[in-house]
Amino acid sequence: MAKRGFLLAALVLILDQISKYWVLEIIHLPERGGIDVWLFFRLTFVGNIGVSMGMLQADSDLGRWLLTFITAGIALAVxxxxxxxxxxxxxxxxxxxxxxxxxxxxxxVRFGYVVDFLHFFWGQTSFWVFNLADAAITLGVILLLARAVLAKPEPEAAVNSRDAKDA
Structure with missing residues (x-):
């Protein structure tokens, strides 16, 4: 079962890196700043030195590598x-x-920042700029939280028999 999870992780990684290559090397988004796609969506380059939504800014080399190692530790735990x-x-x-x-x-590791470029907005209300990796992480966390909240408690007999086996 875990093999499927690792294959999905590889697919997410490949698609994320291809999209970032396209943004950086094919359409040169950093030089262009932004490209309007729809009335509510544009490609906007942001070199994010923080974590989600720009929090925990790592604006020094020490901060960058600490954030990298902390994130790597979390990825290892996952x-x-x-x-x-x-x-x-x-x-x-x-x-x-x-x-x-x-x-x-x-x-x-490669750039010193995370390449963000997907930008949704409505009128003057701008939402965060993110990337495919961020979207995958968010969806994964939502699925984990939903399962935790919606999980049916185990029947008392099953819990007691499992505890007896562990003893």
Whole structure:
């Protein structure tokens, strides 16, 4: 089961890195600044030195590498969890989180920042600029939270018999 999660992580990583290559090397978005796509969506280059939504800015080399190592530690923990996970929804969720985390770690190592470029807005209201890795991480976390909230409690007999076996 874990193999599927690792394959999904690899797919997310590949798609994320291809999209960032396209933004940087094919359409040269940093030089162009932004490209309007629809009334509510544009491609906007942001070199994000922080984490989600620009929080925890790592504006020094020390901060950059600390953030990189912390993120790598979290990715390692997710990979270890994924190896043991049996639930298919959790496997998919962890695969999404792992692939996205590795994609953003690679950016931080290569460029010193994460390449963000997907920008949704409505009128004067602008939403965060993000990338495919961020979207995968967010979707994975939402799936994990939904499963945790919606999970049916185990019947008392099953819990007691499992506890007896562990003793």
């Amino acid at each position: 990979a270890l969890w994924l190896r043991r996970e049996k639930n298919p929804v959790d496997v998919a969720a962890l695969g999404l989180v792992l692939g996205g985390a590795i994609g953003n770690i690679l950016d931080r």
